Amino acid sequence: MxxxxxxxxxxxxxxxxxxxxxxxxxxxxxxxxxxxxxxxxxxxxxxxxxxxxxxxxxxxxxxxxxxxxxxxxxxxxxxxxxxxxxxxxxxxxxxxxxxxxxxxxxxxxxxxxxxxxxxxxxxxxxxxxxxxxxxxxxxxxxxxxxxxxxxxxxxxxxxxxxxxxxxxxxxxxxxxxxxxxxxxxxxxxxxxxxxxxxxxxxxxxxxxxxxxxxxxxxxxxxDYELLPALEEIESDPSLLLSAYKKQTRADALGRGVxxxxxxxxxxxQPRAIYTPKILDGIYNREYKRSQHKNRSISPALAMNLFSITSHRGCMGRCAFCAVCRQQGGNVISRSPESIIREVEHMSRHPRWRGVISDVGGATAEMYGMDAHVRDFRPPYLGLLRMVRRHPLVRKVFVASGVRHDLMLKFPELLEEIMLHHSGRFLRVAPEHIHDDVLKYMGKPRFSLFREFCSLFGDINRRLKRRVELAAYVIVGHPGEEAKHVKDMAPMLRNLGVDQIDAQIFTPAPGLLSTALLVSGTDDQGTAIPVCRDPRELDRRKNSLYT
Structure with a gap:
């Protein structure tokens, strides 16, 4: 019908x-x-x-x-x-x-x-x-x-x-x-x-x-994964950890919950299956890129007016991030032809000036990593070059996050982003400096960020226009103690980080990090440090700027 x-x-x-x-x-x-x-x-x-x-x-x-x-x-x-x-x-x-x-x-x-x-x-x-x-x-x-x-x-x-x-x-x-x-x-x-x-x-x-x-x-x-019941979790909140693991297993096996x-x-029911062909169809429809009432557009729309979503999903699986839960842990990428078609659609917008604010997703360089990358160069490098060279385009920025651990594998891509697609800053998210905390965040060990900073500095010295490095960090994540924050700012600055953007951990519902906070233990039942005092959390954050 x-x-x-x-x-x-x-x-x-x-x-x-x-x-x-x-x-x-x-x-x-x-x-x-x-x-x-x-x-x-x-x-x-x-x-x-x-x-x-x-x-x-x-x-x-x-x-x-x-x-x-x-x-x-x-x-x-x-x-x-x-x-x-x-x-x-x-x-x-x-x-x-x-x-x-x-x-x-x-x-x-x-x-x-x-x-x-x-x-x-x-x-x-x-x-x-x-x-x-x-x-x-x-x-x-x-x-x-x-x-x-x-x-x-x-x-x-x-x-x-x-x-x-x-x-x-x-x-x-x-x-x-x-x-x-x-x-x-x-x-x-x-x-x-x-x-x-x-x-x-x-x-x-x-x-x-x-x-x-x-x-x-x-x-x-x-065909379903059975979670602990509501009453069981109310009696023992640490069962949120078990519930999270069971949901993750159900996702991986294509089962319901x-x-x-x-x-x-x-x-x-099991997760709906999206494919590159489906994404192409979704994003190649005509969108007005406006708000339908006669009013000024919201700041969120203004920031994204000429942005392009190149893919969905994220393989990072950070414990504090909801992207993997919402979009899935596997990357699904649009075809380059579909993305170029969207550029041509955008060019008909009355505010179009040839500048694209972003081409990416949750993590920009994961574009094309739907399966194992066998090419020496990542697909995202070719995509950026294709969009940048389009006659309707004057400038393409990369505003999506980039993972420093992946950039180590693709130095050519990093140099290309710094040379052609960065503003004043390149923003990365080491999130912390202590491996004892990073393991609970699901982030790479800090030594990889040291390597990245060295590579970033080497490339920067070859460029005519210097790009500054901004680092996102989180304080108050489960597993962190006050002593872990004390040397964070000096260490990052010594590595060449020009700007630190700090936020306090937010226990969003349904995430692994939140389950760690509530339970006060890791998934093996071992006690971990947690901080719930707002004043102490503010103090830790403010210490990074003094």
Missing amino acids: KLTCALNFTTMKSISTRMKNQFDIILVLPYPFSDHPSFPEGLLASALRADGFRVGVLDALHWQDPHEFTLLGRPELFFAIVSGPVDSVIMNYTPTLKRRREDLYQTDGNAFFPDSPRTAASRVRPDRCVITLANQIRKAWKDVLIIAGGMETSQRLFAHYDFLRQRIRRSILLDARLDLAVVGMGEIQICAAAQAIADKKNLREFKIPGTAVVRSNRPDGS LQRNNDRWIVC
Whole structure:
């Protein structure tokens, strides 16, 4: 059953006067909609439209008022909550639980509604936005179907630690009363769900890869990895480590995951499979690279206006990073032809000046590493040269992260990036200087960063324009003691690091590092140092700048 496309990004007021032209799916966002392939809402709306579904958008609503969720009427199929690329609690609070005033995805970066007090109730993006938005939709429409996806949904799918409340919470599927959760990148899943609902299929019984549902009984079969139950984790939070390992094993084996939450079961199907051909189709659709309302664009869109996603996934598997959980641990790369086609699409934008702010992914140089790299030169080097030499392009920057350990294998690529694709700084992420901490982070040993700094310095001396080196580091990660931070700044500066960008470890839900913090042990049960004192964490960070 194909449904007629009627996606038209106009103002809510003008749309609401045409209620007879009802929408099949209404996307609900806690920030302004961006029709851009670097933003999940742009990708999802485009995928649904390509499959013939009519899509409406409710964005940056005054979510305290249930009437706001009735402006476009009732969708024919379902509401879809798109929480965005960052968990709302992580977005709204610092690691030391101070309320953030800025939200780069909002108009002018202002986290609060205009002329409102700086309180949690006045945020454009509410805390635990999936739960809040879903409950408000339920108030407006009693029996409508609700699907949610995004980083917040994926990370909070099973029993998890919430650092704002500092306790274990149950699955977001239960608290938000979702009919379906989309796990990971969601274009395939949301289109499959839309077609299944249009065909009157039961979502709880219809197994869509990369989705999860709540069931009252445990499903039959042995194709699932069983996690410790919610009640077990509440009694012994160290079981979060076991849960993480089991999820990782399920991902590697292509299996589903089960967890009992009181008298109900969270049932997650195996990860959806994306291929280079699918990515080419997703990214080669036309995107307006704008926000659909008459307003200034958000800082996040401004930064990414002319950026290109060359691949998804990351082989790094850093313990504190959610990319691997969201996009997968295997790299999936677009074809060079697809990327050049996107350059040509961008060139028709009214703001185009021939400058591309980034070509990359979670880690830029992993492009083309879908399988073992057999060529002496990495595929990313050839891609950069192809894009840079295109007649429509004046300059290409690499703003995505680069891994210093991989750069040691490809010095020609490093020199090319420094010569042609760097601004003032090249930014790398050693994250720490002590191997005792790096092993818990899942990062390479520090001796490799020393080697990288030596290589970087050798190349720099040959260049006419010197490139400065900026290093990202994390303080307060499980396994760290105060003494580990004391000599960090002097050591990095002695290696030639010009700028240190430090952040305090944030215990995001669903990650290995968070499980280490909560348990206070490693995965073998050995006690490790952890710091939960906000003042001590601030002191460690500030010591790097004095």
